[in-house]
Amino acid sequence: MAFKQELLKNLILSLRARTADACRFSAMSLQERKRAVKASADVAMATARGGGARWPKAILAAAGTTSSNQSCKVRSSRCRRVVRRCFREKRRGGSAAALAGSAAASSVDVARRLVRKRTMALRKVIPGADAVMDEASLLREAMDYVVHLRAQVDVLRRVSEAVQRSSLLRDSVWPQSALRGKEDSSSMRQ
Amino acid sequence: MNCGPPDQMPQATAPSCFLNLNWDQSMAAAGNGDHLDPALSSMVSSPASNSTAAAASDGRGLHGISPQPQYGGTPLSSPPKLNLSMMGQFHHYPPPQVGGAGAAGLPILENLMPMGHLDQFLADPGFAERAARLSGFDGRAGGGGYGGGVPGQFGLPEAGPVGALKELELGNGRDESSVSDPASASAEMALKAPSDGNARKRKASGKGKGKDGPVSTSAKDLAKEESSGKRCKSADESNGAEDNSAKAKAAQSTSENGGKKQGKDSTSKPPEPPKDYIHVRARRGEATDSHSLAERVRREKISQRMKLLQDLVPGCNKVVGKAVMLDEIINYVQSLQRQVEFLSMKLATVNPQLDFNNLPNLLSKDVRTSIYDHITTFCSFLLRLLHNSSYLTYQLCNQMQQSCGPLQNSHFPLETSGAPMTYINQPHQGNPLGCSLTNGMDNQSSMHPLDPAFCRSMNSQHPFLNGVSDSTSQVGTFWQDDLQSVVHMDMGQSQEMATSSNSYNGSLQTVHMKMEL
Numbered sequence: 169m170a171f172k173q174e175l176l177k178n179l180i181l182s183l184r185a186r187t188a189d190a191c192r193f194s195a196m197s198l199q200e201r202k203r204a205v206k207a208s209a210d211v212a213m214a215t216a217r218g219g220g221a222r223w224p225k226a227i228l229a230a231a232g233t234t235s236s237n238q239s240c241k242v243r244s245s246r247c248r249r250v251v252r253r254c255f256r257e258k259r260r261g262g263s264a265a266a267l268a269g270s271a272a273a274s275s276v277d278v279a280r281r282l283v284r285k286r287t288m289a290l291r292k293v294i295p296g297a298d299a300v301m302d303e304a305s306l307l308r309e310a311m312d313y314v315v316h317l318r319a320q321v322d323v324l325r326r327v328s329e330a331v332q333r334s335s336l337l338r339d340s341v342w343p344q345s346a347l348r349g350k351e352d353s354s355s356m357r358q
Numbered sequence: 359m360n361c362g363p364p365d366q367m368p369q370a371t372a373p374s375c376f377l378n379l380n381w382d383q384s385m386a387a388a389g390n391g392d393h394l395d396p397a398l399s400s401m402v403s404s405p406a407s408n409s410t411a412a413a414a415s416d417g418r419g420l421h422g423i424s425p426q427p428q429y430g431g432t433p434l435s436s437p438p439k440l441n442l443s444m445m446g447q448f449h450h451y452p453p454p455q456v457g458g459a460g461a462a463g464l465p466i467l468e469n470l471m472p473m474g475h476l477d478q479f480l481a482d483p484g485f486a487e488r489a490a491r492l493s494g495f496d497g498r499a500g501g502g503g504y505g506g507g508v509p510g511q512f513g514l515p516e517a518g519p520v521g522a523l524k525e526l527e528l529g530n531g532r533d534e535s536s537v538s539d540p541a542s543a544s545a546e547m548a549l550k551a552p553s554d555g556n557a558r559k560r561k562a563s564g565k566g567k568g569k570d571g572p573v574s575t576s577a578k579d580l581a582k583e584e585s586s587g588k589r590c591k592s593a594d595e596s597n598g599a600e601d602n603s604a605k606a607k608a609a610q611s612t613s614e615n616g617g618k619k620q621g622k623d624s625t626s627k628p629p630e631p632p633k634d635y636i637h638v639r640a641r642r643g644e645a646t647d648s649h650s651l652a653e654r655v656r657r658e659k660i661s662q663r664m665k666l667l668q669d670l671v672p673g674c675n676k677v678v679g680k681a682v683m684l685d686e687i688i689n690y691v692q693s694l695q696r697q698v699e700f701l702s703m704k705l706a707t708v709n710p711q712l713d714f715n716n717l718p719n720l721l722s723k724d725v726r727t728s729i730y731d732h733i734t735t736f737c738s739f740l741l742r743l744l745h746n747s748s749y750l751t752y753q754l755c756n757q758m759q760q761s762c763g764p765l766q767n768s769h770f771p772l773e774t775s776g777a778p779m780t781y782i783n784q785p786h787q788g789n790p791l792g793c794s795l796t797n798g799m800d801n802q803s804s805m806h807p808l809d810p811a812f813c814r815s816m817n818s819q820h821p822f823l824n825g826v827s828d829s830t831s832q833v834g835t836f837w838q839d840d841l842q843s844v845v846h847m848d849m850g851q852s853q854e855m856a857t858s859s860n861s862y863n864g865s866l867q868t869v870h871m872k873m874e875l
Contacts, residue, residue, distance in 0.1 A: 198703070198706055198707065201706035202699070202702050202703040202705075202706040202707075203702075204706070205702035205703075205705045205706050206698060206699055206702035206703075209701075209702055210698070250688065250692070251688075251689075251692065279679075279680075279681060282681040283680045283681045283684060286681055286684035286685055286688060287684060289684075289688050290684055290688050290691075293688055293691045293692060293695075294691065302656075303656075303660050304656065304659040304660050304663055307660060307663035307664060307666075307667060308663055310667060310687055310691070311663065311666060311667055311670055313691065314667075314670055314671065314687070314690065314691060314694065315670065317691065317694040317695065317698070318694060320698060321694055321697045321698055321701065324698060324701035324702065324705065325701055327705065328701050328704045328705045328708060331705065331708045332704075332708045335708055
């Protein structure tokens with residue numbers, strides 16, 4: 169819960185910082201806005217997480233050095249590549265196992281190969297896990313990242329729902345309030 | 359890793375100093391053989407039962423998961439409570455199986471691992487390290503409990519087959535040597551019990567003794583536990599040092615299987631560099647080769663973490679095999695990332711101007727839960743904090759906390775708190791905000807006076823942490839109790855939210871403790 173608060177606060181702060189220049193942001197396309205929101209959400213999550221894991225640093229580094237657009241694109245394309253690679257490996261792994269016969273050793277090797285491929289895929293999915301880590305710490309990073317990602321999704325969902333509902337309400341209410349305002353001003357003038 | 363040099367690990371951070379206190383005490387007590395395993399088993403069980411068990415058995419209980427009474431306290435009592443909770447956070451679940459209160463520090467970390475507990479420990483940087491420590495399988499238990507080193511101490515006859523089953527589950531893609539031998543499997547199960555995060559099975563099997571995991575890394579301050587041969591150490595340190603030291607250092611393993619293997623002193627590498635090493639108990643029938651021991655250590659650590667991940671990722675309980683499990687994890691992470699993208703797209707769509715000035719108001723108006731109401735007030739309060747002096751707002755927070763007992767949607771504490779601080783000096787800021795929060799209707803005027811100042815303060819410093827950390831940390835600590843009570847009152851929300859909220863709350867509290875220290 170505290171993490172979610174922290175995340176929300178950071179999200180608001182980052183979005184404000186990004187939208188400080190109002191004219192620039194009104195001119196952004198939807199994709200750009202989406203990317204801005206996502207980048208700020210990621211950075212908010214990373215900063216809210218603190219220094220206990222590797223992935224926040226990777227996110228912040230990516231956001232700092234390269235443009236946020238690139239990192240998001242790169243990440244999403246990487247995800248797709250990873251999924252494709254996993255499927256390919258699975259198919260290949262299955263065929264290799266069939267070809268290799270029923271020898272126990274070869275199946276173990278195939279299994280090991282699959283695991284290795286998937287470990288590499290996991291490294292690509294989790295930010296900052298590419299380089300150094302052994303499998304145990306990779307799994308820990310994965311756990312950490314999953315938990316905080318879930319929190320981020322939750323916070324974003326709530327925020328978007330709140331904004332959506334309030335905008336709907338505002339649209340329905342504004343005409344009336346505008347009318348009321350006009351009446352008041354007119355009555356006051358009289 | 360993050361914690362600096364391995365040998366400083368135990369004293370690295372303030373939270374960990376608490377941990378170490380507990381740790382040393384527990385190591386000193388060391389009388390119980392229960393420790394980690396029951397802690398783990400209780401940990402993995404449902405949070406409710408865990409919390410009740412924890413709270414019942416020990417006044418402290420687990421910080422994040424403990425039920426309401428822990429956090430309903432007033433702010434005046436919050437500091438001691440924070441202390442307690444932080445200690446309690448490290449306190450292990452008094453396991454139902456094990457009578458002892460046993461010490462606590464580290465096992466709790468492992469307690470935090472699975473499911474929602476995972477959130478708790480993960481949210482805190484210190485916790486992650488500690489949890490890693492625990493997951494390394496900490497010998498606290500090992501140290502203390504093994505005075506006799508009797509294999510039967512760990513061996514649970516009923517746990518044997520279950521252990522073998524579990525071993526087989528994860529052993530598909532792994533080296534079969536550890537699974538092939540049924541006798542060693544049972545011993546392995548017993549020894550692995552603490553490292554096994556899946557306590558459900560253990561509970562089904564009836565217990566979880568032998569918490570002494572096969573993997574234990576030594577910590578310098580625990581060197582006194584030398585006799586039993588199991589040490590506990592941060593897996594973080596070991597992560598860095600393990601790969602170097604594990605292979606070289608498995609030589610330090612001692613086997614105490616009924617004294618049968620005592621002759622096999624594999625400390626054949628006397629000139630060992632003075633770094634933290636891993637004490638591994640060679641099991642009966644297992645090779646005592648340093649390489650195989652290190653390999654076993656590594657494997658068990660990995661399997662343990664895989665189990666935790668299994669609990670974390672939904673729908674993975676039936677999955678057997680490392681590859682499939684990894685596949686599921688990857689898919690889950692990717693799906694979460696896609697969700698983030700989708701939600702950010704939605705936010706960008708709904709709010710074309712990316713105008714989030716009114717966000718707190720929107721949240722307060724819209725969301726029914728009192729938790730979110732508090733988030734709203736929290737956010738709006740934070741916005742004020744950012745351009746008010748931190749000290750003044752700190753005091754104001756105090757007052758707010760005291761007046762913010764009842765959590766009502768329409769009640770904004772600023773209006774009623776007698777704070778003689780900036781808010782009275784700036785009533786034009788206070789009232790509109792309060793009104794907006796109560797009405798929820800006028801979105802426009804309330805936040806605007808704050809915006810220019812806010813933006814200025816934002817632009818003047820790094821938007822994230824510099825200006826905010828001090829004040830908000832203080833705010834945070836005081837908000838924790840209140841929010842925690844809110845959380846508990848609203849337990850009917852999603853289970854995940856409750857558990858994660860508890861966990862995050864607890865961990866943030868400890869982080870704040872650290873900062874305030």
